[in-house]
Amino acid sequence: MLIIGIAGGTGCGKTTVVNQIIDELPNEEVAVISQDSYYHDLSHLSIADRRKTNFDHPSAIDFKLLIEHLHELKAGKSILQPVYSFLECNRTDETVPTHPCKVMIVEGILILTNPEIRKMFDIKIYVHADSDERLIRRLKRDVTERGWDLDETISKYQTVLKPMHLQFIEPSKEYADIIIPNNKYNTVAVEIVKSIINEKLL
16 A cells, blocks of 8 residues: 655645646545544534634644554555535534555645654655745635635634744645645656556556
8 A cells, every 4th residue: 555645835736746646546445534533523612613623733633543543544444434514613523435556645734744754654745835825825725615714714813824834834844755846847746656657557
């Protein structure tokens, strides 16, 4: 099993890069695990208090469960991946059965901040994008897809997202094996990753 970690700041375009990588791979050979699915259960908090949670700090992630699930997958066992609701700011009661594949992709803003999970990645990728571009993408996503207020989103970016990016996410770039600029020139980097994966699938 080849485990690939794909990190990068909020709105950097990780999902786009993931899709570019898996686009030509057989569905049964690759699976994706999202870090967002592993936010801690906050059912004990009101939704107002949940919205105040700093989701961009490593402590917001249940890395223990994520690592446990990756070990189970490596051992050939299936897992029940949690499902997270951005509208409710919490895990739902649903789960997604995830089966072992030759290629497992783990994506999320904080996945390279954890030493134990870094050791499990065969390839570590960091997707880089301009901070202004990331802000615009985040604003569009939070307001249109997640129902957040525009002023609230801007305030959260200034007081939480940007400081957390500078403190935790940007420094994690040093652990990456490959840094992919998320623009029209990222073709070569993506092709390199694809070729490594295809060698593994042979």
